[in-house]
Amino acid sequence: MISELKVPTMAEFFATGTVPEVLFWVGCAGSFDDRAKKITKAFVKILNKANVSFAVLGTEESCTGDPAKRAGNEFLFQMQAVTNIEVLNAYEIKKIVTACPHCFNTIKNEYPGLGGNYEVVHHTQFLKQLLTEGRISMEGGTFKGKRITFHDPCYLGRANGVYEAPRDLIRKLDAELVEMKSCKQRGLCCGAGGAQMFKEPEKGDKDVNIERTEQALEIKPDIIAAGCPFCNTMMTDGVKNKEKEDSIAVMDIAELIATAEDL
Numbered sequence: 328m329i330s331e332l333k334v335p336t337m338a339e340f341f342a343t344g345t346v347p348e349v350l351f352w353v354g355c356a357g358s359f360d361d362r363a364k365k366i367t368k369a370f371v372k373i374l375n376k377a378n379v380s381f382a383v384l385g386t387e388e389s390c391t392g393d394p395a396k397r398a399g400n401e402f403l404f405q406m407q408a409v410t411n412i413e414v415l416n417a418y419e420i421k422k423i424v425t426a427c428p429h430c431f432n433t434i435k436n437e438y439p440g441l442g443g444n445y446e447v448v449h450h451t452q453f454l455k456q457l458l459t460e461g462r463i464s465m466e467g468g469t470f471k472g473k474r475i476t477f478h479d480p481c482y483l484g485r486a487n488g489v490y491e492a493p494r495d496l497i498r499k500l501d502a503e504l505v506e507m508k509s510c511k512q513r514g515l516c517c518g519a520g521g522a523q524m525f526k527e528p529e530k531g532d533k534d535v536n537i538e539r540t541e542q543a544l545e546i547k548p549d550i551i552a553a554g555c556p557f558c559n560t561m562m563t564d565g566v567k568n569k570e571k572e573d574s575i576a577v578m579d580i581a582e583l584i585a586t587a588e589d590l
Contacts, residue, residue: 332368332372332375334383336382336385336387337383337387338385341418348380349453350382350422351371351383351423351424351425352383352384352388352391352423352427353383353425354391354425354429354430356427356556356557357427358388362559362560366559369579369581369582370585372590373457373584373590379457387414388414389407389411391408392404392405392406392433393433393522394525395522397521397522408433408438408443411434415443420445424447424450424453426579427555428449428482428486429482431482431483431487432482432483436487449487449492450554450581451580454496455496458495466501466587468500468588468589469586470550471500471502474502474547475502475504475548476504476543477506477553478539478543478553479511479514480554481520482520484514485512493554496580497580500583507546508542515535515538515539516539517536517539517555517557518536518539519558519561520557524557524560535561536561536565539561539562540565540566549574549575550576550578550583551577552578553577553580554579554580559577559579562577
């Protein structure tokens with residue numbers, strides 16, 4: 328018997344006059360992309376296990392406007408942003424967690440200028456907090472001794488300086504954390520940022536995600552860990568391009584924890 332995922336909406340909390348500890352901002356990828364939906368489910372399973380009081384906006388959530396802004400359509404970005412801010416402020420949201428660094432960066436750094444001021448954390452930071460507070464425990468399980476490398480998402484790492492939370496979580500899995508030659512401040516983009524996710528790459532010698540995948544393969548990992556649905560897609564495509572999908576998995580940090588805990 329598969330237990331049902333409990334995913335309450337803000338509207339349900341509002342109807343009872345209560346406020347959740349945190350709003351989970353799912354994002355476009357986590358809502359619509361079949362691969363990214365698995366990351367969303369894994370994170371929700373962990374939230375339920377840790378008894379975190381959380382809610383999603385559901386149909387009231389719209390795109391943060393990151394792709395529009397990066398593609399140069401500031402007008403569309405502001406329309407999308409203001410619509411979201413009105414919804415968030417109406418619910419008096421204080422704290423937001425998201426598994427997408429693009430949503431994280433936009434809500435954290437660009438919404439305040441339009442009247443949206445919230446505490447925004449990436450899901451790896453939130454998971455680290457739950458671990459520190461003893462609300463979740465982690466054993467390596469299936470990942471004990473596995474070689475895992477972490478690909479730094481641009482908008483988590485270089486844009487916001489979050490490097491250690493995902494790595495601390497990988498170490499807690501009793502895994503061997505191996506670093507690519509371009510990591511942390513020198514991390515290499517997966518090739519999907521700046522709205523590139525939604526178009527074909529420009530002509531060149533090599534796609535960025537292939538270059539990045541080659542850097543990962545150099546250190547012979549069992550798993551490439553990601554903290555972004557776009558990065559996950561690009562690294563998965565890279566691994567398939569190298570015909571290594573049978574031997575190397577691409578997994579989000581939330582999936583690693585949910586799998587290790589057999590949730």
